[in-house]
Amino acid sequence: MTLKRIILGVLTVFLVVFFIGPSLLGSWQQPQIQSRLELYQTNLLLYATEWQGEPGEDANSKSLRDALIGAEPLKNAQKQYQEAREQAETNLAKAKAQAELLPDETKQLKGTIxxxxxFINQVDLRLGILQAKQGxxxxxxxxxxxxxQTLEAxxxxxxxxxxxxVLLGLWSTPPQILPNSESIIKKSLDGWFRNQALTKLYYLQQRDEALAQLIAAEQKMAEQAILKLAIVGAVPTIGFLIGVGLLLFLLIQRAIKGKDSLLAQNGNLTFSTPWDGETILQVFVAGFFLMQILVSILVLPITLKLLNLDPTTFDLRSKALLVFVNYVLVAAAALSVLYVSIKSFLPLPEGWFRFKLLDKWLFWGFGGYLAALPLVILISLINQRIWQGQGGSNPLLSLALETKDLVVLAIFFVTAAIAAPIFEELLFRGFLLPSLTRYLPVWGAIIASSxxxxxxxxxxSEVLPLTTLGMVLGVVYxxxxxxxxxxxxxxxxxSGTLISLFILGSGV
Structure with missing residues (x-):
């Protein structure tokens, strides 16, 4: 065994034990973004319920609106919030139990607790309003x-x-208006819930002008909510149905045409791989994972410290720019290691790292996207059952959900929709998948690389959905x-993920 192989073996064990393993296990206690997305969508739906329509609105428009809102929107929203509360209660119990077992991590866990x-307190405020709205x-x-009683205890x-x-006073019999009720409502509640509380307050105060202005503003927001629901709900649904039809077509064509079908095209055509597993390990251990540690944990933090910059004080634009810089540095370092690793094998055999502009790549890419939609959505639903809202999510998604700034969205778009696809496809589909065909059949290489x-x-929480997406990417490539x-x-x-997050997070 050579010294190089020993070093790679030690690095692999080190990364698995001290980086990959702890990161995955750490994500187990982190909430998924999906639960937050569902509540954001629920809030949009609640706004949409207030839409009274335009004078002379036709039956088709009303039917479309009713289809977007659903039969019992308030009841469904209440159920959604109750589920979110139960999930938070479960997570709270786990965090408290963990705090007792791991006193060294008490500070971090206290923040989580x-x-x-x-969050539970805020949900209770909203659940009460939903109950009151339903009589x-x-x-x-x-x-x-x-x-x-809980908070006073x-x-x-x-x-x-x-x-x-304040809310208890407004809906008591007889009602009681506490001092500073309006400012407290505006400070502690938002969206549809704030409007409902203010409507009740203005009604009791007999402030007709303020109530009329609130209702007029609510109608404008309700109209915007209808449009946003159509984008984040109806568009994916249409894509899902088209994707199901496409998958059925591909499967039927595969059964009828066999080797002449689209799915069978180049299906068993392996790559001529001039390097062995040592080179593959070198690219991913030294190039991908180790460079993430060096750049994200050492190089960038030290550079920021030398520049006297504190990331915890950054605004959202600065955080977005930092994410972009970090990603570009990691990608550049990893691709440099890739180049050095395969340099001695140049020129590469035909078929490696092919970029054919005058080809059907738009057809394959868009078709693959449609086919991936139903597959990933179904796997994600199963995944939600498995993890029950836990398992973590990409931090970039949370930042994208928080932003209402188009500049921040543009930075995230360049990072996620341009830089990430180029880098990750070069590494995982361009290098890893073909390299694995030296040891595995094409279908095995697709699964392993995914x-x-x-x-x-x-x-x-992202392992199953991303493996599914990776398999579609592998088949397309x-x-x-x-x-x-x-x-x-x-x-x-x-891009679709980012746009949906921005629409949901931007409110109305």
């Missing part, structure tokens, strides 16, 4: 009273306590033999 408790006044009053003087007292692609994102096809598919996927 505080966030979960605040369940007694249930709403009981919800707020229970929250007040903790000697809390939080905004949630003040808000619960699993590594998913694990590389370091979130347990091996059939088209053109990296532009898989890059285009990858870019479409990331």
């Amino acid at each position: 505080t966030q979960l408790e605040d 369940e006044r007694k249930g709403a009053v009981e919800t707020w009273r229970s929250e007040i 903790k000697s809390s003087d939080s905004e949630s306590l003040k808000s619960a007292e 699993l590594i692609f998913a694990i590389a994102h370091l979130s347990l 091996t059939r088209s033999r053109n990296l532009l096809a898989s890059i285009f598919l990858h870019s479409l996927w990331n």
